[in-house]
Amino acid sequence: MAYHRIAALVIRHLYLYRRSLPRVMEIIYWPFLDLVVWGFITVYLATFQGQMPAVVTFLLGALILWDVLFRSQQGITISFLEEIWARNLMNLFASPLTPSEFLAATMVMSLFKVTAVSMVMSVCAWIFYSYNVFIIGLWLMPFIINLVLTGWIIGVFTTSLIMRFGQEAEVLAWSMVFLFQPISCVFYPMEVLPAWLRGVAWINPAAHVFEGMRGLLATHAAPLTSLSLASGLNLLYLGAVIVWFHHTFNVCKERGSLVRVGE
Amino acid sequence: MSSPVVEVRNLNKRFGEFTAVDGISFDIERGEILGLLGPNGAGKTTTFQMMLGLVTPTSGSIRMFGLDLQTNREAILQQVNFSSTYISLPYSLTVEENLRVVARLYGMSNIAGRIDDMVKKLEMSEWRNKLTRKLSSGQMTRLTLAKALLTEPKVLFLDEPTASLDPDIAHKIRGILLEERQATGLSILYTSHNMREMEEMSDRIIFLQRGKIVAEGTAKDIVARFGQADLEEVFLKLAREQ
Ligand SMILES: Nc1ncnc2c1ncn2[C@@H]1O[C@H](COP(=O)(O)OP(=O)(O)OP(=O)(O)O)[C@@H](O)[C@H]1O
Numbered sequence: 001m002a003y004h005r006i007a008a009l010v011i012r013h014l015y016l017y018r019r020s021l022p023r024v025m026e027i028i029y030w031p032f033l034d035l036v037v038w039g040f041i042t043v044y045l046a047t048f049q050g051q052m053p054a055v056v057t058f059l060l061g062a063l064i065l066w067d068v069l070f071r072s073q074q075g076i077t078i079s080f081l082e083e084i085w086a087r088n089l090m091n092l093f094a095s096p097l098t099p100s101e102f103l104a105a106t107m108v109m110s111l112f113k114v115t116a117v118s119m120v121m122s123v124c125a126w127i128f129y130s131y132n133v134f135i136i137g138l139w140l141m142p143f144i145i146n147l148v149l150t151g152w153i154i155g156v157f158t159t160s161l162i163m164r165f166g167q168e169a170e171v172l173a174w175s176m177v178f179l180f181q182p183i184s185c186v187f188y189p190m191e192v193l194p195a196w197l198r199g200v201a202w203i204n205p206a207a208h209v210f211e212g213m214r215g216l217l218a219t220h221a222a223p224l225t226s227l228s229l230a231s232g233l234n235l236l237y238l239g240a241v242i243v244w245f246h247h248t249f250n251v252c253k254e255r256g257s258l259v260r261v262g263e
Numbered sequence: 264m265s266s267p268v269v270e271v272r273n274l275n276k277r278f279g280e281f282t283a284v285d286g287i288s289f290d291i292e293r294g295e296i297l298g299l300l301g302p303n304g305a306g307k308t309t310t311f312q313m314m315l316g317l318v319t320p321t322s323g324s325i326r327m328f329g330l331d332l333q334t335n336r337e338a339i340l341q342q343v344n345f346s347s348t349y350i351s352l353p354y355s356l357t358v359e360e361n362l363r364v365v366a367r368l369y370g371m372s373n374i375a376g377r378i379d380d381m382v383k384k385l386e387m388s389e390w391r392n393k394l395t396r397k398l399s400s401g402q403m404t405r406l407t408l409a410k411a412l413l414t415e416p417k418v419l420f421l422d423e424p425t426a427s428l429d430p431d432i433a434h435k436i437r438g439i440l441l442e443e444r445q446a447t448g449l450s451i452l453y454t455s456h457n458m459r460e461m462e463e464m465s466d467r468i469i470f471l472q473r474g475k476i477v478a479e480g481t482a483k484d485i486v487a488r489f490g491q492a493d494l495e496e497v498f499l500k501l502a503r504e505q
Contacts, residue, residue, distance in 0.1 A: 002337075002370065004367055004368075004370045005367075005368055005370070007367060008364050008365075008367035008368040009364075009368070011363075011364060011367060012353065012356070012360075012364040015355075015356050015360045015364070016353070016355050016356065019355070020355060082353075086351075086352075086353035086354060086355070087350065087351055088352065088353050090315075090317065090350055091350065091352065091365070091410070092368075093316070093317055094315040094316065094317055094340065094343075094344075094345055095340060095344075095365075095368050095369060096336070096337040096338075096340045096341045096368075096369070097368060098336075098337065250319070253316075253317065253318055253319045254318075254319045255278070256276075256278060256283075256309065256312065256318045258317055258318070259312065259317050
């Protein structure tokens with residue numbers, strides 16, 4: 001790994017964000033809208049139940065955490081798409097840049113996005129709904145780290161598919177993550193799923209994070225089991241998708257399709 | 264004599280049943296300009312891409328600076344660059360930002376100084392702060408050439424580097440390339456459909472057809488061997504024999 005090459009790619013993306021309104025909107029405006037809409041829904045639901053704190057905590061917390069996963073995935077996949085759109089893959093991969101360094105740079109971008117979006121959402125939640133994300137306490141950190149990892153897994157997997165199948169697969173950059181949403185049990189506990197789907201959800205690390213969060217808020221017990229399961233699964237899958245990405249990269253070089261992606 | 268900078272041996276690329284490059288071998292010496300000629304689909308781009316590590320050969324070997332590309336990709340590509348009329352740099356960055364990113368990618372030192380030199384050399388000062396999106400095709404070609412020379416390569420791959428340039432700029436660019444070769448011992452592998460340019464620039468020419476080398480030598484040799492008036496005639500004769 002050469003850090004100067006990773007830094008070069010990160011700087012390239014930061015130049016891009018510096019003068020692109022749509023890209024900045026992606027970080028500020030959409031998360032803000034998301035939060036406002038869900039905030040009102042939460043407030044509305046709370047008037048029915050008279051249990052304001054619990055509902056707000058569950059829903060807004062879940063929403064913010066889901067966005068962490070979503071932006072983490074986007075940070076990876078969109079960074080790759082940017083290179084396709086800019087027809088820059090040939091410039092990059094004919095340089096000494098390695099696929100691992102490329103992935104590392106997309107991961108750094110992903111961290112930037114997650115940090116920016118989480119800050120925007122947390123501040124808005126606090127201003128508009130007096131909602132303090134840190135109600136979850138210090139456990140928030142390991143939860144977030146695990147969601148970022150799950151986002152990377154989905155992001156690297158999606159990137160491999162786009163690299164392999166080209167333009168037709170581009171839509172996956174936005175849709176893939178929603179395939180995982182129902183089995184991530186973001187807004188409801190795992191036990192509401194039908195038994196067969198519960199098995200599928202169980203092998204999804206994100207589901208354990210959201211289970212852990214709900215458990216923590218309800219019982220204040222340390223969510224150690226959930227976190228261990230999430231971390232174990234995340235590390236396993238992350239290793240696997242990185243191997244898969246390198247494999248796809250080599251297949252594309254064999255087929256001569258690497259520099260033709262998106263054409 | 265020192266060993267060649269580039270050694271290609273029995274290079275072969277099949278896409279499924281189709282053979283795009285069929286067992287070609289050649290060397291490039293230090294400071295040599297080798298022209299790669301051939302009709303559309305002859306396998307020039309595929310050869311370039313294999314030499315840049317973007318396409319994996321089916322068989323054969325590519326060695327540069329005495330190292331095998333398969334096993335020493337990073338060390339080799341650090342000393343190699345390319346420019347092509349058909350490739351651009353990211354549109355949403357300015358000319359200078361693009362050059363800065365490339366310089367960092369190759370770990371250059373004294374980046375600002377290098378960029379200033381390059382901008383002066385390729386007469387880019389008027390538009391160095393322009394968005395790349397707003398460049399004319401000729402300016403874009405100069406930018407991709409600047410990015411290639413910026414990293415001080417020892418081997419340069421050029422795919423029709425003057426195709427979209429006006430005759431004045433094209434002439435200047437040829438001058439710069441020859442100068443660079445003189446000053447640094449740069450080796451160049453070159454494609455062009457401009458036969459006069461090929462004759463003027465190349466020390467040696469390889470003629471590819473259907474993935475095979477069908478003629479090799481100086482422009483003069485080749486013209487004489489095929490009994491034609493000039494390289495253009497040779498090209499037409501060979502290409503029409505398909
Ligand atoms: N990835 C690929 N998959 C299948 N066939 C390919 C691939 N890349 C190139 N080819 C085929 O290989 C042959 C050689 O193509 P190549 O692009 O190397 O030719 P070229 O000499 O560069 O042509 P041109 O002058 O038109 O650029 C062509 O018939 C082309 O269709």
